[in-house]
Amino acid sequence: MSISRRRFLQITGVGITGAIMGYGTLRCSRPMLRRWLTEPALLPAATGTPSEEILRTLLATTEALIDMPVEMNHYQDFFRWRSENVPGYRSLYEQFVGTVDATARQSAGRRFAEIQKAAQRRVLTKSFQVGNPPSDLGKAWTGLFDRQWLLYDRFIIREIFDLFARTDAWVKLGYETWPGKHRGLYAYTQPPTGVTGAVGVADDSPSREDLP
Amino acid sequence: MSESTVAIVGSGVAGSILAYLLTDFGVDVDVFEKGPDYPYPHELQCAEQVLYLHDNPAYRLGPDLKGHTHSGPYRWNIEKERIMTIGGSCTRWEGLTVRMTPRDFRRRSLYAYGDDWPITYEDLEPYYCRAEALLGVSGTDDDNPFAPPRSQPYPLGPFELSYDDRILGERLKEHGIVLHTTPQARTSAAYEDRPACINIATCTFCPIGARYSPNYHLGKAVEAGLCKVRSNTSVRRILTDASGRARALIYQQNDEKTEQEHAAKVIVVAGGAIESARLLLLSKDGRHPDGIGNRGGHVGRHLLFHHVWRGGMYYEEALYPGRFGGWTGQSLQFRDPPEPGRHAGTKVEFASFLGIPYGSPQPNKYRTFETGSDVLEHLQRMVHRRDIGLHAESVPSPQNGVTLSNKKDRLGDPYAHVHYESSPLDYETYRFARGIFDRFAAATKAKDTFFSDPDGFDSGGHHMGTCRMGMDARDSVVTSFGQVHDVPGLFVAGSSTFVGTSGAANPTLTVAALAVRTAEYLLKQGL
Numbered sequence: 089m090s091i092s093r094r095r096f097l098q099i100t101g102v103g104i105t106g107a108i109m110g111y112g113t114l115r116c117s118r119p120m121l122r123r124w125l126t127e128p129a130l131l132p133a134a135t136g137t138p139s140e141e142i143l144r145t146l147l148a149t150t151e152a153l154i155d156m157p158v159e160m161n162h163y164q165d166f167f168r169w170r171s172e173n174v175p176g177y178r179s180l181y182e183q184f185v186g187t188v189d190a191t192a193r194q195s196a197g198r199r200f201a202e203i204q205k206a207a208q209r210r211v212l213t214k215s216f217q218v219g220n221p222p223s224d225l226g227k228a229w230t231g232l233f234d235r236q237w238l239l240y241d242r243f244i245i246r247e248i249f250d251l252f253a254r255t256d257a258w259v260k261l262g263y264e265t266w267p268g269k270h271r272g273l274y275a276y277t278q279p280p281t282g283v284t285g286a287v288g289v290a291d292d293s294p295s296r297e298d299l300p
Numbered sequence: 301m302s303e304s305t306v307a308i309v310g311s312g313v314a315g316s317i318l319a320y321l322l323t324d325f326g327v328d329v330d331v332f333e334k335g336p337d338y339p340y341p342h343e344l345q346c347a348e349q350v351l352y353l354h355d356n357p358a359y360r361l362g363p364d365l366k367g368h369t370h371s372g373p374y375r376w377n378i379e380k381e382r383i384m385t386i387g388g389s390c391t392r393w394e395g396l397t398v399r400m401t402p403r404d405f406r407r408r409s410l411y412a413y414g415d416d417w418p419i420t421y422e423d424l425e426p427y428y429c430r431a432e433a434l435l436g437v438s439g440t441d442d443d444n445p446f447a448p449p450r451s452q453p454y455p456l457g458p459f460e461l462s463y464d465d466r467i468l469g470e471r472l473k474e475h476g477i478v479l480h481t482t483p484q485a486r487t488s489a490a491y492e493d494r495p496a497c498i499n500i501a502t503c504t505f506c507p508i509g510a511r512y513s514p515n516y517h518l519g520k521a522v523e524a525g526l527c528k529v530r531s532n533t534s535v536r537r538i539l540t541d542a543s544g545r546a547r548a549l550i551y552q553q554n555d556e557k558t559e560q561e562h563a564a565k566v567i568v569v570a571g572g573a574i575e576s577a578r579l580l581l582l583s584k585d586g587r588h589p590d591g592i593g594n595r596g597g598h599v600g601r602h603l604l605f606h607h608v609w610r611g612g613m614y615y616e617e618a619l620y621p622g623r624f625g626g627w628t629g630q631s632l633q634f635r636d637p638p639e640p641g642r643h644a645g646t647k648v649e650f651a652s653f654l655g656i657p658y659g660s661p662q663p664n665k666y667r668t669f670e671t672g673s674d675v676l677e678h679l680q681r682m683v684h685r686r687d688i689g690l691h692a693e694s695v696p697s698p699q700n701g702v703t704l705s706n707k708k709d710r711l712g713d714p715y716a717h718v719h720y721e722s723s724p725l726d727y728e729t730y731r732f733a734r735g736i737f738d739r740f741a742a743a744t745k746a747k748d749t750f751f752s753d754p755d756g757f758d759s760g761g762h763h764m765g766t767c768r769m770g771m772d773a774r775d776s777v778v779t780s781f782g783q784v785h786d787v788p789g790l791f792v793a794g795s796s797t798f799v800g801t802s803g804a805a806n807p808t809l810t811v812a813a814l815a816v817r818t819a820e821y822l823l824k825q826g827l
Contacts, residue, residue, distance in 0.1 A: 154672035162351070169352045216670050249669045250353060257675050258654065261683055263620065268350040271499045276462045276623040283620070 125231025128239050133179035138171040141201075142178075145185045148201040150248050152208035158256040166251055177243070184240050188212075215241045304330040304528070305827060307549055307564035309535045309579065312388025313808055314793035314815040315570035316514035316521070317434060321819035323526040327827065330528045330562060331518065332551055334575075335361050335384030337531045338391050340515030345391075346500075346507035359385050364710040365534070365554055368574065372699070372721040373755055374605070381761040382572055386531050387515040389572065389761055390808060394503045394626040395485040395511045397437045397809040398647070399428050401448040403636055404693075404803030412641040413725055414695045414801035418770055419780045424813055425451060427820075431812035432483075435512040436491040439483030446478070446632040456488045459497075462652055464619035464686060465629035468744045472631075475743035479650065482630045485512035485808070503626035511625075536713055538567060538583040538592055538790060546592075546790035552711055559711075566789050566827050568782070568818070569767075573603065573796040577702040577766035578716040580777070580784075580792075593784040593792075596773040600702035600766050602800050603718070605759035606807075607726060609690045609733050611751035613741050618683045622654035634736055635693075635804050643728035646692035647804040648736060654682050688740065690733035691760065693801040697723040702766050722755065730754040762807050764798040781821040782814065793818050 171178040188200040219241040258266040311333040383389040402421035407414035429452040438456035441447035469479035497510035521527035537550040552559040577600040581591035631648040705717035770776020773785035784790040
């Protein structure tokens with residue numbers, strides 16, 4: 089089959105234009121696509137008081153993740169506040185409970201909050217996988233096919249670690265308490281109470297006479 | 301059309317102090333604020349940010365109302381450095397209130413860089429005292445031989461150095477370096493009707509009003525019955541009459557379709573350095589084809605940032621940083637360069653954090669953790685760390701400035717376009733700052749360190765100099781009282797009036813002192 093020179097130029101022109109436009113679109117949309125795949129947004133949904141079952145499951149999740157004795161009241165307060173004040177959280181919490189309960193029932197025949205901590209951590213392993221995929225391909229896969237777990241990771245699991253890092257972790261490291269609680273105005277001039285082997289400091293602050 | 305004797309655009313520290321002082325003398329004032337209301341004391345906001353890790357969008361303007369475009373190598377997000385709410389940037393600050401020094405006002409004469417201010421430290425000193433009284437500043441100069449002279453004591457006694465500051469301060473002292481307490485707008489004892497600090501949280505979000513917030517004085521102005529605060533209201537243009545006098549402003553509520561006019565005898569533009577310049581540039585008319593106050597072409601030019609290069613030092617022993625809401629120690633020893641012309645000066649701030657930025661949640665930071673032990677292992681290293689900021693002055697590059705962007709906001713007005721790049725002198729200042737950092741690290745026996753690269757600085761949220769003060773319109777925009785040259789009835793207040801350089805001092809106290817001076821001028825002139 090032969091084509092005319094004019095037809096050939098037409099087809100070539102359309103092809104080149106299409107390729108340029110396709111490349112341009114891909115280039116421009118790549119950051120947006122990447123963001124869509126790796127940073128899913130929480131869909132706005134009604135706020136509301138979380139059920140006891142939701143709170144029980146979230147606290148069990150916290151205990152399984154932190155894996156050391158911590159004060160649980162403020163985690164409960166945190167989950168309740170988010171559910172009641174930030175659109176989308178109550179719904180996400182409900183979905184999370186549904187997901188982990190279903191997985192727990194499949195593997196252990198009971199609800200997530202009722203199974204052993206080791207078994208709970210196995211259920212939550214999925215979050216660690218989707219939260220930190222080793223390659224771009226893995227990120228793309230997660231963003232497309234494990235999107236729900238990506239939301240759990242972003243808006244539940246990481247927030248639990250974030251809250252722990254800003255609260256109980258301080259106490260575990262030797263501090264009396266954490267920001268947000270009354271810490272005593274001048275306690276900060278001495279090492280935390282109960283800390284042994286702290287470096288000694290002289291009581292006198294440098295004065296004008298001491299200065300070079 | 302509404303009217304008031306004075307209309308103030310912007311409710312930050314300059315606007316709020318002006319509103320308070322003017323209403324105190326019986327002048328009626330309307331304050332226009334583009335951003336939303338930010339209730340005071342900031343108890344709810346503190347709970348949201350610190351306890352619930354929630355950065356509430358109710359206190360932020362959307363990108364269709366608050367935005368800019370930028371060029372140049374500045375890496376940080378300028379938008380995040382601008383707080384537009386009732387109270388402005390000082391609703392979320394750490395409260396450091398450092399005076400500029402007498403030499404800061406004469407940089408060109410003494411050090412051959414920057415420009416001299418049209419006023420001296422001695423001119424401003426009484427107003428520094430009044431600003432400190434307004435803000436309730438706690439401090440002492442007894443341990444600071446580098447503090448500028450003062451005619452009045454600090455209103456409140458100092459906050460002592462923290463445990464970690466004291467350890468490092470002793471080591472620095474052995475090497476001839478002074479780490480001293482810092483003045484701050486935070487109450488070390490009950491002051492007026494503000495309670496004493498009880499060290500609850502981070503100073504950035506003070507829930508009880510111990511750390512100063514402009515909302516305090518704005519509230520008093522409203523209580524006096526002479527001040528109306530209009531939140532969520534954008535001022536779009538300033539109008540002049542046939543004689544060239546400013547007579548009114550055009551404003552629009554952010555969620556309404558039509559603009560309105562507000563007449564005032566005096567108009568004070570008291571936004572940030574970027575937004576104030578933008579409003580003057582937007583206010584074009586036949587008499588002011590390049591924007592009001594721009595006859596000499598200086599509106600938007602001479603943009604200055606502080607250059608804050610940040611680093612960290614790790615120590616053998618645990619220092620337990622972060623047990624105080626903000627900063628307790630700094631060094632003003634290096635504010636003046638040792639010789640003229642080579643580089644600028646820097647202030648040294650010892651920040652005391654536990655490696656976790658305060659405020660907004662950072663869940664990404666914890667994505668790789670799988671147990672609480674992982675988090676503790678990460679933070680354990682931070683217990684041995686001190687953060688340090690080399691807070692340097694800069695000089696404005698000729699290319700730096702604010703112009704109008706092609707991008708427009710919801711109301712159809714062009715955003716500001718910001719261009720910022722470092723000057724050769726700034727790179728020399730980096731080398732000076734880096735040398736100081738190394739001295740600090742060696743003197744304090746740091747085991748490991750890290751430090752920013754030359755272009756890795758942030759401005760600390762300190763934007764200055766786009767409507768600088770001077771003797772006449774050929775080289776400046778306003779007089780030392782903030783009056784726009786050739787435009788009677790129009791004033792500019794805030795860091796936009798700073799003259800390059802601004803010294804290494806945090807700008808808020810100087811902004812407050814200049815606002816007091818402008819208020820006094822207005823009252824003396826009978827407005």
